[in-house]
Amino acid sequence: MKVIQITDIHLVPDGKLLFGEDPVTRFRHCIAHVNEHHPDADLCVITGDLTHDGDEASYRILADCLKELKLPVRLLLGNHDERPVFRSVFPHMPADDHGFIQGVHDAGDTRLVFLDTKEPGTHEGRLCADRLAWLDRMLSEAGERSVYLFSHHPPFELDLPSMDWIRLREEADLRTLVKQHGNVRYMFSGHVHRPSGGTWYGTPFATVPGTNHQHALDFALTGPATTSMEPPAYAVLSLRDAGVVVHYHAFMDRSQQFPYYG
Numbered sequence: 001m002k003v004i005q006i007t008d009i010h011l012v013p014d015g016k017l018l019f020g021e022d023p024v025t026r027f028r029h030c031i032a033h034v035n036e037h038h039p040d041a042d043l044c045v046i047t048g049d050l051t052h053d054g055d056e057a058s059y060r061i062l063a064d065c066l067k068e069l070k071l072p073v074r075l076l077l078g079n080h081d082e083r084p085v086f087r088s089v090f091p092h093m094p095a096d097d098h099g100f101i102q103g104v105h106d107a108g109d110t111r112l113v114f115l116d117t118k119e120p121g122t123h124e125g126r127l128c129a130d131r132l133a134w135l136d137r138m139l140s141e142a143g144e145r146s147v148y149l150f151s152h153h154p155p156f157e158l159d160l161p162s163m164d165w166i167r168l169r170e171e172a173d174l175r176t177l178v179k180q181h182g183n184v185r186y187m188f189s190g191h192v193h194r195p196s197g198g199t200w201y202g203t204p205f206a207t208v209p210g211t212n213h214q215h216a217l218d219f220a221l222t223g224p225a226t227t228s229m230e231p232p233a234y235a236v237l238s239l240r241d242a243g244v245v246v247h248y249h250a251f252m253d254r255s256q257q258f259p260y261y262g
């Protein structure tokens, strides 16, 4: 299975800039690049911070942009999103019985699980008792199948103090479920606007750059948290029986390429 993960697109209303760049134009470039280079992908997942301010105008721009995408798409919420506004513009996006934007995508022996870690009034990630109970059921249903979790907030600290303070608060509860069911093969997140990867109690994870701005790599946080304009990218996820391959495709890169020989 091939999945395109795009994250933290932070769309704003027409004519506005964000950190000196136009996130809508960049997202349109991203979609065109995906269409050109990855028409064979099975699914595109956008892991939250769909808009910068959670406003209706930006969600409507998102809906318009997505008309160009030639892949089926799943949308997740991030800390910058607003669930009621999102649902008013995307009423058909799957939600659980409590209205959280959570769902699954099943294909053969593979189950993708999409989590909603948005909590109103905070930038922290949260998985309340209702959301954890839903995840428990989805992992139980999956049984022996391979499960891949998608969430906006990564599951634990990434040594980035300016981001770690707004990480997922229910790390221990999530770990309990992952350990109990034993079928989660990989976790894919956004939120930190950086490429990173590693393992979390043995479960591998990856995060993906944003499409507009990145988060400066600051391990000490000696001053205020800052953005950076490092190259944007999306992830190309190859989910196979033998394992997982993650590539980052820098869709704005125009650097010159040379043949190795000749």
Ligand SMILES: [Fe+2]
Pocket (backbone or CB within 6 Å): 008, 010, 049, 078, 080, 191, 192, 193, 210
């Ligand atoms: Fe973000």
